[in-house]
Every structure is written in C-alpha cells, then in structure tokens.
Amino acid sequence: xxxxxxGVGVPHSPHFPGIVARDExxxxxxRRLYGEASAHLRNLAPDVLIFFTCDxxxxxxxxxxxxxxxxxxxxxxxxxxxxxxxxxxVPIAADLARHLQAELVRAEFDVGMSQEFExxxxxxxxxxxxxxxxxxxxxxxxxxxxxPPLPSAPRCLALGVKIRDVLQQLPGRTRVAxxxxxxxxxxxxxPRLSPTSHTGIPDPAWADHVxxxxxxxxxxxxxxxxxxxxxxxxxNAAGELLTWIAMLGLAGPGRATFLEAQPQFGHAFGCWLTAxx
Amino acid sequence: MSIYAxxxxxxxxxxxxxxxxxxxESPEEALxxxxxxxxxxxxQALLAGDVGYLSKQxxxxxxxxQLGRFKLLxxxxxxxxxxxxxxxAGK
Numbered sequence: 001x002x003x004x005x006x007g008v009g010v011p012h013s014p015h016f017p018g019i020v021a022r023d024e025x026x027x028x029x030x031r032r033l034y035g036e037a038s039a040h041l042r043n044l045a046p047d048v049l050i051f052f053t054c055d056x057x058x059x060x061x062x063x064x065x066x067x068x069x070x071x072x073x074x075x076x077x078x079x080x081x082x083x084x085x086x087x088x089x090v091p092i093a094a095d096l097a098r099h100l101q102a103e104l105v106r107a108e109f110d111v112g113m114s115q116e117f118e119x120x121x122x123x124x125x126x127x128x129x130x131x132x133x134x135x136x137x138x139x140x141x142x143x144x145x146x147x148p149p150l151p152s153a154p155r156c157l158a159l160g161v162k163i164r165d166v167l168q169q170l171p172g173r174t175r176v177a178x179x180x181x182x183x184x185x186x187x188x189x190x191p192r193l194s195p196t197s198h199t200g201i202p203d204p205a206w207a208d209h210v211x212x213x214x215x216x217x218x219x220x221x222x223x224x225x226x227x228x229x230x231x232x233x234x235x236n237a238a239g240e241l242l243t244w245i246a247m248l249g250l251a252g253p254g255r256a257t258f259l260e261a262q263p264q265f266g267h268a269f270g271c272w273l274t275a276x277x
Numbered sequence: 278m279s280i281y282a283x284x285x286x287x288x289x290x291x292x293x294x295x296x297x298x299x300x301x302e303s304p305e306e307a308l309x310x311x312x313x314x315x316x317x318x319x320x321q322a323l324l325a326g327d328v329g330y331l332s333k334q335x336x337x338x339x340x341x342x343q344l345g346r347f348k349l350l351x352x353x354x355x356x357x358x359x360x361x362x363x364x365x366a367g368k
Binding site: 056057058061062080081146187188189190191193195197198236237 | 284285288291292332337338339340341342345354355357358361362364365
C-alpha cells in the first residue's frame, strides 16, 4: 500500500513571487513561511503529491465547470493566467491520476477527468516555492471552490478521505503527501474591497476560526461550520478553504507541526505529519 | 441577454494578447466583434469602463477585475476598485 506521509497548506498570491524576487519588505517573511512548508515536504520525501487546487476561471470556465476533476495529462505547463511569472512545467503522475479518478468514480464520487490543460497560478506559485526543481510529480485534484455552486465542505472532506482509502489499497511503498492551495477569507474585485486595494478580507473572524479549528485538528467540525452561506460571506475566493479540508481528509487530521497565519491576507501556512497506524 | 458575454470577454482578455491590443487600439470595434455578442447596454458600459453597472448586472468580479489588471477601457486596478466601491457606497 502507498504510505500517506503528511501534507502542507499554503496560499498562492500571484504577487508573492515578485515580492520575493525584488526583495521587497515582505520577502523575508514569505521566504520563511514557504521555507517551512518546503522543508517539511523535503523531510517527508514524497514520491508524489496530491495537489488540491481551485481553477481560477482559466481551465474550465467556458466548456464546463466540474465540481471535482483530476488532471491525467503527463504534465502541464503554466501559469496560464500570469505570463509575467516564470514559466514552468509540472510533471503529473498520470497513471496514478487515472487510477484515482477511476476508483473515485467507482466509489460514487463523480470526479471528472482533465486530459489537456495549462495550470494557473494556484498551482504554479506554490510549486515554485515548494519544489522549484519540479522533480516531484503531482496528481492535480481540481475542486470547484470559486464558481458557485460549490461542493459542500463535508463532501470535500469525504473526497480526501476516499483518496486516502484508494491510495492505501495500492501495492508498493509509494510515499504520498498532500498539498492544499488557498485562502480562508478573500474577495477579489468584488464589493467587499479594502479601502486601498482591489482585494479585501471580508471576514477576518472566520479566518481566525478556521485557523483555530485546523490547529486543534477539528476538521469535521470545520467542515460543518463551512456552510455555503459562511463561505460566501468570507469572500468570492473563500471557497479555496475546500482544498485545505480535502487535504486534511487525506493527510490529517492530526495536529499541525507548523501553523502560522498572515492575518492581513486572510490565509495561513501549515504542515502536517500523518500519524502511522 | 445573459451577462455571460461580458464574463467571456474578460476571460479572453487574460489569455489573448491580440484581444487586449484590439481593445486598446479600437475598443468599440473589438467589443462589437465579441462572441457571444454583447448587448447594447453591456457594450456601452464596457466602453465607459462602468464596472459598477456591470457588477450590478451580475458580472463576475473575479473576471471583471481583469479589465483593470490589464489597463483596458480606461481602467486600471485603483480606478476599477474606486468604481466598484462607489457602486456599493452606503450599503
């Protein structure tokens, strides 16, 4: 069986790579926070990453919007939406991706299959910080966290748990880690902007609550709290939390070995070590 | 008329440099050739950079703000944000 070794959760602001490259005042903090997650992954030494992400209206918006989909291409390049960021090609564990997609459908999770696509910044920004050599293949799991209606949080948790179950039935000793990419409270371009930006943090109290729940390992309770109404109140990108809930279903739900928020951005960085049975 | 045509235009803006150039050089012509077609109200609002109106018509903010990001139709991100704030001022 595959071995689930742990996971990380990180944000993916498209502005962060430039802030670090230009060594702006926030750069040392970003290097430290992404550095924690990157070092954690290096220590976990995964053979493959299950990468939970939300398409930002780039892959699926026109043809069809799947609630869940798994990318099964051999690799994908990006970022499609921020050409000014460094281009990269992320390898995909395509055989495992196809196996997972098929087994999830057999288990009555109606997960789509994406055979040709470019990654957008929610994948490439974290990957550029976490594994800049792009030498660990991923299985991209797309969760529709941005285009309502969103899947329910308990369903996303169940998806993560089911992926763990499928992986644990695999032969061999593949080491698997999970990655979540997203914010807890974030508005992009909508009415709840900050006074000085085209973005805003509509519900900082919710972001604090999320942090407390995941810090305490209360993932099922968090999923129950993360209602459609609550996620809508927390901003038009707050559904990105669903990636964290799925990641914790797969790699958790134990206590985080590292957890630190950037409250001014409504997001956090976290690391988990999966308890061995 | 569905607001989808506005959303689709903003989606294309992100990935089509030629469309961004056309919207810069001859915005009305570029908007008139949009597919699916924009309604007259949508076209006039886009020409005027009236993102507050388009927001209230149900345009997707994530997509709409791309017009400001790429400095199209008289917008940049601060102008975009100001107009959205103004549309919802007092609420």
